[in-house]
Amino acid sequence: MINCFKRIELTNWEELSKKVDNYIQTTDILQKKYSWNTIDSKEILDKIPMLKTMFLEFDLKVKTIAVIFRSPLSSGGVHVDSGIGVRALIPIKNCQGSYTKFFDVDKSKIQLTTGAAGDMYHHIPESAIISEIASVETITPIMFDPQVPHGVWTNPNLYSPRLTLTIGFNRSPRELLS
Ligand SMILES: O=C(O)CCC(=O)C(=O)O
Numbered sequence: 001m002i003n004c005f006k007r008i009e010l011t012n013w014e015e016l017s018k019k020v021d022n023y024i025q026t027t028d029i030l031q032k033k034y035s036w037n038t039i040d041s042k043e044i045l046d047k048i049p050m051l052k053t054m055f056l057e058f059d060l061k062v063k064t065i066a067v068i069f070r071s072p073l074s075s076g077g078v079h080v081d082s083g084i085g086v087r088a089l090i091p092i093k094n095c096q097g098s099y100t101k102f103f104d105v106d107k108s109k110i111q112l113t114t115g116a117a118g119d120m121y122h123h124i125p126e127s128a129i130i131s132e133i134a135s136v137e138t139i140t141p142i143m144f145d146p147q148v149p150h151g152v153w154t155n156p157n158l159y160s161p162r163l164t165l166t167i168g169f170n171r172s173p174r175e176l177l178s
């Protein structure tokens with residue numbers, strides 16, 4: 001099976017999560033409700049320096065940062081990201097009992113789509129899904145391959161938005177997937 005995700009030991013990630021949650025409160029992300037929210041990486045790295053240093057032990061420099069917002073009770077949205085390269089995904093809020101799931105799909109049915117924030121991604125209609133190949137409860141940091149079709153299943157018992165932080169690097173750390 002292809003390696004689509006792996007949990008990583010990321011020192012002090014809970015502290016980072018709290019700081020990012022506080023940072024999100026100073027933005028309009030919760031009002032706009034876009035699923036993909038690109039963050040000015042220079043600004044957030046200045047405000048939260050630990051975000052820069054915590055990946056150095058993996059020989060990684062943080063390059064792109066986005067907050068993923070999912071409304072309560074919204075699940076699915078299977079897609080392939082337009083950005084290539086293995087990324088980190090860090091739970092921020094309301095991630096307990098939620099899952100990031102990976103799928104085998106009929107590639108001929110993938111459509112390049114523009115998201116609400118002008119971001120490009122490859123939308124995968126439900127009819128294209130062949131089978132689920134992996135699923136991870138999003139409660140610790142993972143590394144994952146955003147080129148493997150994936151979607152988010154929120155916790156049906158939570159009525160507040162689910163927030164995660166997705167991070168791209170100066171290189172694709174595929175070695176962290178195996
Ligand atoms: O929040 C998640 O579980 C996955 C988000 C996502 O699609 C991504 O980071 O590319």
Ligand SMILES: [Fe+2]
Pocket residue numbers: 079080081146150
């Ligand atoms: Fe994605």
